[in-house]
Amino acid sequence: MTVDSSAAREPRRSAAGKAGTTGSKTTRTTRAAAKKSTEPELVQLLTPEGKRVKNAEYDAYVAGITPEDLRGLYRDMVLTRRFDAEATALQRQGELGLWASLLGQEAAQIGSGRALRDDDYVFPTYREHGVAWCRGVDPTNLLGMFRGVNNGGWDPNGNNFHLYTIVIGSQTLHATGYAMGVAKDGADSAVIAYFGDGASSQGDVAESFTFSAVYNAPVVFFCQNNQWAISEPTEKQSRVPLYQRAQGFGFPGVRVDGNDVLACLAVTKWALERARNGEGPTLVEAYTYRMGAHTTSDDPTRYRGDEERMAWEAKDPILRLRRYLEASNHTDDGFFAELEAESEVLGKRVREAVRAMPDPDHFAIFENVYADGHALVDEERAQFAAYQASFADASEGGR
Numbered sequence: 243m244t245v246d247s248s249a250a251r252e253p254r255r256s257a258a259g260k261a262g263t264t265g266s267k268t269t270r271t272t273r274a275a276a277k278k279s280t281e282p283e284l285v286q287l288l289t290p291e292g293k294r295v296k297n298a299e300y301d302a303y304v305a306g307i308t309p310e311d312l313r314g315l316y317r318d319m320v321l322t323r324r325f326d327a328e329a330t331a332l333q334r335q336g337e338l339g340l341w342a343s344l345l346g347q348e349a350a351q352i353g354s355g356r357a358l359r360d361d362d363y364v365f366p367t368y369r370e371h372g373v374a375w376c377r378g379v380d381p382t383n384l385l386g387m388f389r390g391v392n393n394g395g396w397d398p399n400g401n402n403f404h405l406y407t408i409v410i411g412s413q414t415l416h417a418t419g420y421a422m423g424v425a426k427d428g429a430d431s432a433v434i435a436y437f438g439d440g441a442s443s444q445g446d447v448a449e450s451f452t453f454s455a456v457y458n459a460p461v462v463f464f465c466q467n468n469q470w471a472i473s474e475p476t477e478k479q480s481r482v483p484l485y486q487r488a489q490g491f492g493f494p495g496v497r498v499d500g501n502d503v504l505a506c507l508a509v510t511k512w513a514l515e516r517a518r519n520g521e522g523p524t525l526v527e528a529y530t531y532r533m534g535a536h537t538t539s540d541d542p543t544r545y546r547g548d549e550e551r552m553a554w555e556a557k558d559p560i561l562r563l564r565r566y567l568e569a570s571n572h573t574d575d576g577f578f579a580e581l582e583a584e585s586e587v588l589g590k591r592v593r594e595a596v597r598a599m600p601d602p603d604h605f606a607i608f609e610n611v612y613a614d615g616h617a618l619v620d621e622e623r624a625q626f627a628a629y630q631a632s633f634a635d636a637s638e639g640g641r
């Protein structure tokens with residue numbers, strides 16, 4: 243999944259305190275120069291300080307936004323972050339087997355999620371809790387798989403939100419095929435595929451770019467570049483900024499400030515409009531940061547330093563919208579207090595729902611492996627039954 247080239251082994255950041263020493267001086271200089279010259283433009287409508295900046299190309303896509311809409315985006319981000327924090331805590335308490343936090347990526351997900359129409363179809367990875375929120379999927383339904391009590395937990399067609407996909411990048415192919423079908427049906431719906439910076443190196447993603455381009459499929463590829471693929475930094479995924487990869491496939495790519503909810507909303511609306519107008523796919527690279535661990539099984543202190551995280555904390559997506567709302571007099575203390583109370587209610591509901599989830603039948607794991615059954619599965623089921631029964635024997639033996 244990652245590219246192991248000499249460039250990929252170049253030292254990364256001094257902040258991590260683990261810079262390597264490989265590569266000649268000439269190679270390093272050339273690479274640094276190349277990096278500088280390709281330093282990309284970033285679409286931004288709200289600065290980290292919460293100042294609204296004009297953008298000739300994308301302002302039109304948020305022109306009609308009202309103070310109420312802005313408060314809505316803020317509420318979405320705050321509640322999503324709260325839900326995510328609860329899920330992380332539940333994992334630490336042993337109630338979930340694993341959790342993949344979206345901390346830091348709220349603007350990318352809420353901005354893009356709120357750009358969608360109900361009839362659009364979403365193909366997420368495993369971290370799109372904010373998009374799920376926008377689609378109206380009950381957040382408690384996201385937790386069953388992470389508790390290990392079901393294989394998904396919601397009906398994809400109920401909210402046009404596909405099940406979480408853990409096989410990195412494969413959902414981009416599903417999205418492309420689905421989008422080709424939408425075009426054949428003559429509908430003007432669009433499809434959006436979420437994936438990460440690491441996934442962008444997968445063959446599946448390259449294939450989906452090829453197919454969607456030549457078939458002019460109405461699909462938006464929304465790449466959340468959160469800088470890391472577990473412990474692999476983005477530099478090891480590409481020699482060019484990720485959004486520039488689209489050019490080689492024959493469709494446009496744009497890098498947006500992924501911590502700016504307004505910019506994410508505007509750019510995604512633009513990309514969806516292209517899809518609806520029959521102009522084919524678009525790659526949106528939302529430049530953001532995974533503030534937490536990859537999952538609760540990961541320890542990011544092993545591969546990155548505090549300075550990097552602190553630099554990104556200053557660009558926090560929620561804080562910048564709050565600053566803008568306050569500076570524009572769009573909110574009062576009552577709004578924030580009510581939202582805090584709503585967060586508490588959500589937290590309680592999530593905790594209670596998880597603890598009340600029924601365990602699945604232990605033998606359900608053997609179902610749906612083969613349509614007509616299989617001797618090996620039958621043997622394993624029998625072995626498992628004997629194993630289970632061994633516990634019953636022990637307790638009956640008068641321990």
Ligand SMILES: Cc1ncc(C[n+]2csc(CCOP(=O)(O)OP(=O)(O)O)c2C)c(N)n1
Nearest residue numbers: 369408409410438439440441468470471472
């Ligand atoms: C095909 C495949 N290869 C490897 C893995 C193991 N794996 C799980 S998450 C991950 C990193 C993904 O990074 P990225 O695409 O940047 O998404 P992020 O987790 O940062 O959101 C890897 C390698 C996998 N799930 N599927």
Ligand SMILES: [Mg+2]
Nearest residue numbers: 438439470471
């Ligand atoms: Mg990543």
